[in-house]
Amino acid sequence: MLDYFSIPVQFSQLNRLELKVDNLTSKLDQLLAGEKLMTQEMQDLITEVSNTVGVVPSVLTAIEGLEKRLSDAIDGGATKAQLKKMKDDLAAAKVSLAQAVANVPSDASTTPAPATTTTAAPPTT
Numbered sequence: 001m002l003d004y005f006s007i008p009v010q011f012s013q014l015n016r017l018e019l020k021v022d023n024l025t026s027k028l029d030q031l032l033a034g035e036k037l038m039t040q041e042m043q044d045l046i047t048e049v050s051n052t053v054g055v056v057p058s059v060l061t062a063i064e065g066l067e068k069r070l071s072d073a074i075d076g077g078a079t080k081a082q083l084k085k086m087k088d089d090l091a092a093a094k095v096s097l098a099q100a101v102a103n104v105p106s107d108a109s110t111t112p113a114p115a116t117t118t119t120a121a122p123p124t125t
Contacts, residue, residue, distance in 0.1 A: 055100050062093050 066089065073082055 059097060059100070062096075066090055066093060 066086070069086060069089075073086060078086075
């Protein structure tokens with residue numbers, strides 16, 4: 001025999017279950033959206049690291065070139081004018097390096113202001 005008094009209780013239980021399923025679905029949607037955001041942030045980080053790593057060999061090459069020129073100048077008895085030119089080239093390289101570092105992407109809270117000086121022509125040997 002059918003118990004008509006228990007039907008409202010069963011509907012009430014179904015309504016509660018439906019609310020729980022809706023809540024779980026909402027939370028799952030939030031997790032999936034968070035995962036998508038994290039994936040984009042990871043890709044941004046990979047790009048930033050790649051850009052930064054690409055700058056390092058250029059900086060090392062510039063420093064090694066200046067070091068060699070200085071050594072050659074000292075060994076060759078450089079004049080005061082030649083040493084002044086090397087000093088100016090070194091100052092220009094310092095500005096270029098500061099600009100390169102300032103242009104490497106990073107989060108907004110630590111991004112330095114762009115350098116306002118201009119770079120000189122590349123050093124000649």
